[in-house]
Amino acid sequence: MTQETVHAVTPLVRVEDLSVRFAGTPPVHAVNNVSFELAPGEVLGILGESGSGKSVTLKTLLRLLPERKTTITGKVEVAGQDVLALEGRALADHRGGVASMIFQDPSLALDPVYTIGQQIAETVIRHEGISKSDAMARALEMLEVVRIPSAKRRLDNYPHEMSGGMRQRAMIALALACRPKLLLADEPTTALDATVQIQILLLLRDLQKELGMGVIFVTHDIGVAVEVSDRLAVMYAGSFVETGSVKDVIRDARHPYSKGLLAANLVGAVPGTRLDAVPGAPPPLNALPEGCSFAPRCAHAETACGISPLPIWAGGNGRWARCVHASRAGALAAAESTS
Numbered sequence: 001m002t003q004e005t006v007h008a009v010t011p012l013v014r015v016e017d018l019s020v021r022f023a024g025t026p027p028v029h030a031v032n033n034v035s036f037e038l039a040p041g042e043v044l045g046i047l048g049e050s051g052s053g054k055s056v057t058l059k060t061l062l063r064l065l066p067e068r069k070t071t072i073t074g075k076v077e078v079a080g081q082d083v084l085a086l087e088g089r090a091l092a093d094h095r096g097g098v099a100s101m102i103f104q105d106p107s108l109a110l111d112p113v114y115t116i117g118q119q120i121a122e123t124v125i126r127h128e129g130i131s132k133s134d135a136m137a138r139a140l141e142m143l144e145v146v147r148i149p150s151a152k153r154r155l156d157n158y159p160h161e162m163s164g165g166m167r168q169r170a171m172i173a174l175a176l177a178c179r180p181k182l183l184l185a186d187e188p189t190t191a192l193d194a195t196v197q198i199q200i201l202l203l204l205r206d207l208q209k210e211l212g213m214g215v216i217f218v219t220h221d222i223g224v225a226v227e228v229s230d231r232l233a234v235m236y237a238g239s240f241v242e243t244g245s246v247k248d249v250i251r252d253a254r255h256p257y258s259k260g261l262l263a264a265n266l267v268g269a270v271p272g273t274r275l276d277a278v279p280g281a282p283p284p285l286n287a288l289p290e291g292c293s294f295a296p297r298c299a300h301a302e303t304a305c306g307i308s309p310l311p312i313w314a315g316g317n318g319r320w321a322r323c324v325h326a327s328r329a330g331a332l333a334a335a336e337s338t339s
Helices: 054-062 088-098 116-128 132-145 164-176 194-211 222-228 246-251 256-263 324-338
Strands: 013-022 028-038 043-047 070-078 099-102 182-186 214-219 231-236 239-245 312-316 319-322
Touching: 013 054, 028 054, 028 239, 043 054, 043 222, 054 070, 054 099, 054 182, 054 214, 088 099, 088 116, 099 164, 116 132, 116 164, 132 164, 164 194, 194 214, 194 222, 214 222, 222 246, 231 246, 231 256, 239 246, 239 256, 312 324, 319 324
Parallel strands: 043 214, 043 231, 099 182, 182 214
Antiparallel strands: 013 028, 013 070, 231 239, 239 319, 312 319
């Protein structure tokens, strides 16, 4: 799919027509023809339900998917490198050195048999080749950067000796230890209580500004997406259905799925009233319908929604939606403005 170039500067991330298939009978179409760009220092929020392909998209940027069971097509560039062509040492250098990831559950991502200091120092030694003492000094520096109290003492803690919020901060310190250009955050606050969630989100926002990293933040929470993102991409059944600035998508959503997510949001809801939940459930990714995957759940679906390729409404500055009705409304508005 051809889309308008959003950034005048060279993008940090360029993804074109990315598709990911998992082996099966029939195969699982986890990501379908996804294209986007990310500028240096920009934060892109990917918003959607569980199982929509958000995490698979992130893992593709680090090549973390099982290769024997996965088929990846399209183009993925990070910092000018063709990620899908990387092998061996070059791929290892990419992971952690160029791009790093904060996972959803730090209890599963941190190694339980090594101290936090050892894990951060090992990563720095691997990527930068510095001495163990310098690497431990970097580990201490990173724990202070993520505002862990008594950071020097925490170097010798094992993950199980820390609270959930502390573990998440330690994982952020580990991800940032080699000063990557790109940070991938896979629902990093989901397992935390509300107060700690806010603290972690504010920390991530501050660190992103201080370090100038590009960030791709995956979430199913609209409030979180709005808090941390510059732009939003709404994802459904493996495809991006709408993108734009946070303000544009929140104030003027053009795809029925985006509108449904906003209508089901607690923010602004009147106490005692029912939320307008999106009816139905997403289609299985091994049996996607022809045309718009959201059509079976959409109150405005018509015959044209079942025909591929779907028309794309483009509003300028990277704003677009893949929807028959959005495209038709856009064409009508353009005709009225020239009449």
